[in-house]
Amino acid sequence: MRGPDRLRLQDLRTAMTAAGLDAAVTVMPENVYYAAGTLILTTWDIPHRLALGVFPNGGEPALIVCDIEEPQARAESWVQDIRGYVEYAQSPIDMLADVLKEKGLAQKQVGTELSYLAAIYYERLKHLLPDLKLVRSESVWDGLRQIKSPEEVALLKHAANVTEQAIYDAWSAAQIGSTEKDIVVDIDARQLRLGADSLAFSVLGIGSHTLQGHPHPGPKRLERGETMRVDIGAKYDGYYSDVARVAVGGQPTERQRDIYKKLRDIQRGTIAMMKPGVRACDVFQHCLRGFQQVGLPIKMPHVGHSIGIVLHEAPMIEPGNSAELKAGMVINIEPLYKDPSVAAYHLEDLVHITPSGPVILSDHNNTEEMFVIE
Amino acid sequence: MRGPDRLRLQDLRTAMTAAGLDAAVTVMPENVYYAAGTLILTTWDIPHRLALGVFPNGGEPALIVCDIEEPQARAESWVQDIRGYVEYAQSPIDMLADVLKEKGLAQKQVGTELSYLAAIYYERLKHLLPDLKLVRSESVWDGLRQIKSPEEVALLKHAANVTEQAIYDAWSAAQIGSTEKDIVVDIDARQLRLGADSLAFSVLGIGSHTLQGHPHPGPKRLERGETMRVDIGAKYDGYYSDVARVAVGGQPTERQRDIYKKLRDIQRGTIAMMKPGVRACDVFQHCLRGFQQVGLPIKMPHVGHSIGIVLHEAPMIEPGNSAELKAGMVINIEPLYKDPSVAAYHLEDLVHITPSGPVILSDHNNTEEMFVIE
Numbered sequence: 229m230r231g232p233d234r235l236r237l238q239d240l241r242t243a244m245t246a247a248g249l250d251a252a253v254t255v256m257p258e259n260v261y262y263a264a265g266t267l268i269l270t271t272w273d274i275p276h277r278l279a280l281g282v283f284p285n286g287g288e289p290a291l292i293v294c295d296i297e298e299p300q301a302r303a304e305s306w307v308q309d310i311r312g313y314v315e316y317a318q319s320p321i322d323m324l325a326d327v328l329k330e331k332g333l334a335q336k337q338v339g340t341e342l343s344y345l346a347a348i349y350y351e352r353l354k355h356l357l358p359d360l361k362l363v364r365s366e367s368v369w370d371g372l373r374q375i376k377s378p379e380e381v382a383l384l385k386h387a388a389n390v391t392e393q394a395i396y397d398a399w400s401a402a403q404i405g406s407t408e409k410d411i412v413v414d415i416d417a418r419q420l421r422l423g424a425d426s427l428a429f430s431v432l433g434i435g436s437h438t439l440q441g442h443p444h445p446g447p448k449r450l451e452r453g454e455t456m457r458v459d460i461g462a463k464y465d466g467y468y469s470d471v472a473r474v475a476v477g478g479q480p481t482e483r484q485r486d487i488y489k490k491l492r493d494i495q496r497g498t499i500a501m502m503k504p505g506v507r508a509c510d511v512f513q514h515c516l517r518g519f520q521q522v523g524l525p526i527k528m529p530h531v532g533h534s535i536g537i538v539l540h541e542a543p544m545i546e547p548g549n550s551a552e553l554k555a556g557m558v559i560n561i562e563p564l565y566k567d568p569s570v571a572a573y574h575l576e577d578l579v580h581i582t583p584s585g586p587v588i589l590s591d592h593n594n595t596e597e598m599f600v601i602e
Numbered sequence: 603m604r605g606p607d608r609l610r611l612q613d614l615r616t617a618m619t620a621a622g623l624d625a626a627v628t629v630m631p632e633n634v635y636y637a638a639g640t641l642i643l644t645t646w647d648i649p650h651r652l653a654l655g656v657f658p659n660g661g662e663p664a665l666i667v668c669d670i671e672e673p674q675a676r677a678e679s680w681v682q683d684i685r686g687y688v689e690y691a692q693s694p695i696d697m698l699a700d701v702l703k704e705k706g707l708a709q710k711q712v713g714t715e716l717s718y719l720a721a722i723y724y725e726r727l728k729h730l731l732p733d734l735k736l737v738r739s740e741s742v743w744d745g746l747r748q749i750k751s752p753e754e755v756a757l758l759k760h761a762a763n764v765t766e767q768a769i770y771d772a773w774s775a776a777q778i779g780s781t782e783k784d785i786v787v788d789i790d791a792r793q794l795r796l797g798a799d800s801l802a803f804s805v806l807g808i809g810s811h812t813l814q815g816h817p818h819p820g821p822k823r824l825e826r827g828e829t830m831r832v833d834i835g836a837k838y839d840g841y842y843s844d845v846a847r848v849a850v851g852g853q854p855t856e857r858q859r860d861i862y863k864k865l866r867d868i869q870r871g872t873i874a875m876m877k878p879g880v881r882a883c884d885v886f887q888h889c890l891r892g893f894q895q896v897g898l899p900i901k902m903p904h905v906g907h908s909i910g911i912v913l914h915e916a917p918m919i920e921p922g923n924s925a926e927l928k929a930g931m932v933i934n935i936e937p938l939y940k941d942p943s944v945a946a947y948h949l950e951d952l953v954h955i956t957p958s959g960p961v962i963l964s965d966h967n968n969t970e971e972m973f974v975i976e
Contacts, residue, residue, distance in 0.1 A: 270816055272646075273803055273835075273913045276717065296815040296903070303814065315903035316920045342721040343650065348738070350721035364722070417791035425818070427801050429647055440677065441670040442644055444799065461647075529670070529689035539647045546690045 237283075243368045244285040250336035252365050253324065254281040256344045258466070258537040259369045264289070266304035267466050268297050278320040278349070281307070282327050290331075292323050321349045325356035339365025370542040374534055375556035380467070381580055381589070384535065384558050387424075387469035388578040388590035391460050394418035395473055396593045402601050404452055404477050408432050408445035415460060424462035424469075428539070431459035438572040450601060452478040455571045466537045470560055471590055472576030475599040487524070487565060488598050491573050494518035495563050498531065499579050502559065502586040508549040515545075515563055524565050532561040535578070557581040558589070611657075617742045618659040624710035626739050627698065628655040630718045632840070632911040633743045638663070640678035641840050642671050652694040652723070655681070656701050664705075666697050695723045699730035713739025744916040748908055749930035754841070755954055755963070758909065758932050761798075761843035762952040762964035765834050768792035769847055770967045776975050778826055778851050782806050782819035789834060798836035798843075802913070805833040812946040824975060826852040829945045840911045844934050845964055846950030849973040861898070861939060862972050865947050868892035869937050872905065873953050876933065876960040882923040889919075889937055898939050906935040909952070931955040932963070 240263065244252055254260050257271040260281045268279040279301075280292040288309055293301045295312030302310055311327070313320050328334050334357045342350065342364045354362065376384065398414035412432040419427065433443035434450050438457035450456060459472040476484055498515040512531055519526040532545035534557055543551040545559065553559075562576035578590040614637065618626055628634050631645040634655045642653040653675075654666040662683055667675045669686030676684055685701070687694050702708050708731045716724065716738045728736065750758065772788035786806040793801065807817035808824050812831035824830060833846040850858055872889040886905055893900040906919035908931055917925040919933065927933075936950035952964040 267818075268816075269803060269818075294815075298815075300814040300816065316918070316922055317903060342725075345721050347716040347719050347721055347724035350724070351716075413794045416794050420787045420790050426804065429643060430800065440674040441668075441672075442642075442674065444641075444643075529691060544690070548690055 237289075239372060240283060240368075241285050243371055244283075244339070247339060247365070247368050248337055249285060249339045249363070249365065249368065251282065251284045251328070251331070251333050251338045252368060253328075253338055253340040254283070254365075254369065255349075256341045256369070259341065260291070261466050262369070262373060262537060264291055264301075264305045264307045266291070266301045268293060268301065270294075270297065275346075277315065280320055280324050282324070282331070284331050284333060287331060290327050292320050292327065294320070319352070321352045322356065325353060328357060328360065333360075335359040335361075337361040337363060339363050339368060341366050341369070367542075373536055373538070374542055375554060376536065376558050380536065381556075381558060383465055383467045384469075384578060385580075385589040387462070387464040387467055388471055389592050390422040390424060390464070391419055391462055391469035391471045392473075392590055392593055394422055395458055395460060395471065396599065399475050399599050399601055402450070404602065405449050406601075407450075408434055408437070408448050408456075411450075411456070412445040412458075415458065419460070419462045424464055425466075426463045428461040428463050428468060429459070431457075433457055433572075435571055436569060438574075439566055439569075450477045453481065455484060455573065455598070456601070457572050457574050459574060459576065461539065468535050468537070468539050470535055470539060470576060470578075472562055472564075472574040473595070473599065474573050474575065475601050477601050479600060480598055484598070487567060487573055490522045490524060491563055491565050491575055492595060494522070495561055495575050495577065498563070499561050499577070499586050499588065502553055502561075502579055502581055504553055504555045504581060504583060506553050508543040508545050508551050508553065509547050511545050511553070512547050512549075515561075519563070519565070526563075526565065528564060531563055532559055534559050553581050555581055555583045611663075613746060614657060614742075615659050617745055618657075618713070621713060621739070621742050622711055623659060623713045623737070623739065623742065625656065625658045625702070625705070625707050625712045626742060627702075627712055627714040628657070628739075628743065629723075630715045630743070633715065634665070635840050636743070636747060636911060638665055638675075638679045638681045640665070640675045642667060642675065644668075644671065649720075651689065654694055654698050656698065656705070658705050658707060661705060664701050666694050666701065668694070693726070695726045696730065699727060702731060702734065707734075709733040709735070711735040711737060713737050713742060715740050715743070741916075747910055747912070748916055749928060750910065750932050754910065755930075755932060757839055757841045758843075758952060759954075759963040761836070761838040761841055762845055763966050764796040764798060764838070765793055765836055765843035765845045766847075766964055766967055768796055769832055769834060769845065770973065773849050773973050773975055776824070778976065779823050780975075781824075782808055782811070782817075782822050782830075785824075785830070786819040786832075789832065793834070793836045798838055799840075800837045802835040802837050802842060803833070805831075807831055807946075809945055810943060812948075813940055813943075824851045827855065829854075829858060829947065829972070830975070831946050831948050833948060833950065835913065842909050842911070842913050844909055844913060844950060844952075846936055846938075846948040847969070847973065848947050848949065849975050851975050853974060854972055858972070861941060861947055864896045864898060865937055865939050865949055866969060868896070868898075869935055869949050869951065872937070873935050873951070873960050873962065876927055876935075876953055876955055878927055878929045878955060878957060880927050882917045882919050882925050882927065883921050885919050885927070886921050886923075889935075893937070893939070900937075900939065902938060905937055906933055908933050927955050929955055929957045
């Protein structure tokens with residue numbers, strides 16, 4: 229794994245100071261990766277195998293990992309002070325309490341991701357360190373991660389393009405009569421061959437199956453006149469791709485062509501306004517008005533999201549979010565329209581917010597018309 | 603998705619009664635799948651999109667899901683009372699509190715997975731329902747899930763066999779000079795083509811890279827005389843496979859052959875004692891003694907684990923676990939030996955505990971000798 233740019237500790241310290249934190253303890257594997265440069269994959273499949281990063285606001289950081297993962301952490305991370313615990317025999321939270329005491333932080337203001345840390349660990353930590361002032365720190369990490377470095381932008385662009393290419397290549401190989409499962413397997417295998425490290429989600433449905441939020445691909449065959457919706461993501465060096473596209477079996481009907489054209493125009497109109505200083509809620513409302521103006525009912529809690537080492541990052545493009553777009557953000561815009569009882573149309577592209585305006589990073593295959601599978 | 607057998611509600615109620623619970627609220631997506639029959643995949647990539655199952659000990663259950671997932675939940679689940687919340691606008695935990703009040707459970711003993719539920723949700727629930735007696739319920743679910751139905755055993759056997767087949771097929775296609783990345787992509791693509799719904803983890807390393815707990819496959823090429831370790835898992839209808847194997851570039855040296863033979867004998871000797879009534883800790887100690895008797899140092903916190911819709915399920919085969927094996931359990935046994943500075947040897951197979959003793963479900967390709975890649 230190449231990993232992201234090594235986090236400039238100074239940026240983290242500035243953010244901690246602004247948030248009034250004496251230290252940040254990160255429990256989210258994504259933030260451990262971001263801050264310490266080591267991606268401990270087993271944390272997802274074996275959640276009790278916590279990996280914890282301790283970043284004092286001044287002073288040396290420490291990493292606490294299951295000793296099974298210690299050789300990897302030592303090989304990958306720039307953090308020198310790595311401490312391994314023995315699974316079942318030792319508690320990572322007890323080790324964390326010791327580290328916080330050792331660093332003089334046991335009575336300080338310490339931030340952690342309380343939307344991730346499970347209740348039993350939270351209770352244990354409060355029990356071990358009753359004077360610890362434990363607060364949420366998600367916004368510190370969100371704030372750092374939302375501005376992408378040029379290397380991160382390049383990686384996200386590469387990720388999106390590989391996933392797009394895999395979709396179009398698999399669609400070119402598909403035909404009327406191919407099953408959902410056949411096509412999704414082909415897309416996924418192509419993503420891996422083109423360089424994805426792992427698959428994240430592979431949503432694919434045909435016809436009314438697309439109306440489910442995230443349909444599992446099954447034995448349904450593509451028939452002439454039906455549309456197919458894909459919403460596919462994989463991971464590249466820990467960074468997500470996330471691309472949605474629509475294809476059609478045979479030439480589209482006028483109605484299908486009309487809906488698709490409207491959806492694409494709404495998406496492009498929304499993207500066009502994404503300049504630094506525009507509020508996320510205003511982007512949402514603009515998209516909503518786009519649907520209303522062409523008479524398509526919409527029911528979406530959000531129409532886009534930032535993306536990086538977390539799939540849905542801040543800022544979310546949702547009606548309650550007054551955060552302003554900033555240069556350096558990378559945001560997916562993904563309007564979805566459900567033609568009642570018939571099919572869902574979904575188009576999702578990756579947008580880089582630059583000082584001079586939005587730049588679409590995906591879409592290296594033209595999306596002006598639906599892809600036709602014959 | 604076929605999904606597991608519909609949970610017999612009576613079994614859950616019996617387990618709740620034994621645990622003194624008036625209701626079980628499940629927040630783990632795996633247990634929601636187990637109990638309600640719907641697998642809401644986005645819960646993994648978008649953790650705040652909680653899916654909650656409410657199972658009163660008597661009375662009708664309810665499901666709370668993000669309304670994006672509601673069509674899928676309605677299509678898949680047998681639970682009738684499904685309630686959708688709007689992401690960002692409504693809180694699933696507030697909706698849960700309302701459901702608990704409505705069902706007269708607001709002051710009752712309610713179990714949930716506090717090793718999964720994040721601290722902010724835990725605090726919010728306690729705030730909304732200060733008289734709720736909230737306790738842990740993991741053991742209720744672990745107890746139900748640890749005995750597999752014949753359909754679950756068949757699914758786990760199928761999953762393991764597909765992963766094994768993909769490994770051997772990819773190894774047969776590999777050659778001296780193939781890279782870690784080449785080979786893992788081939789294994790993964792084959793798993794998908796052979797029927798895996800998604801990939802879970804794909805650990806593969808060559809030579810000393812295998813000494814890392816979970817090495818990320820990279821550009822390292824297989825050279826003659828080097829061993830390769832794989833530890834691969836995918837998901838089939840929500841159920842995991844998990845298979846570890848060792849191959850060698852060219853004919854093995856005497857030392858390589860000797861280490862591998864010892865490891866396999868230790869594994870088979872350990873499996874042979876896995877009969878109903880034997881304690882998990884005794885299986886661990888037997889395996890440990892196996893290593894000691896042939897002079898191989900071992901440092902493993904566990905040597906195996908039950909497997910199902912969770913990768914590491916109860917019972918874990920670890921020294922502190924005095925739980926007894928029972929007929930119907932399906933357990934992976936995976937001794938690992940690290941030849942210092944050279945390579946790790948790892949062999950993992952799936953064992954069904956039957957009334958008459960252990961039956962190996964994986965291993966349809968013979969593991970007596972290391973696979974030779976020429």
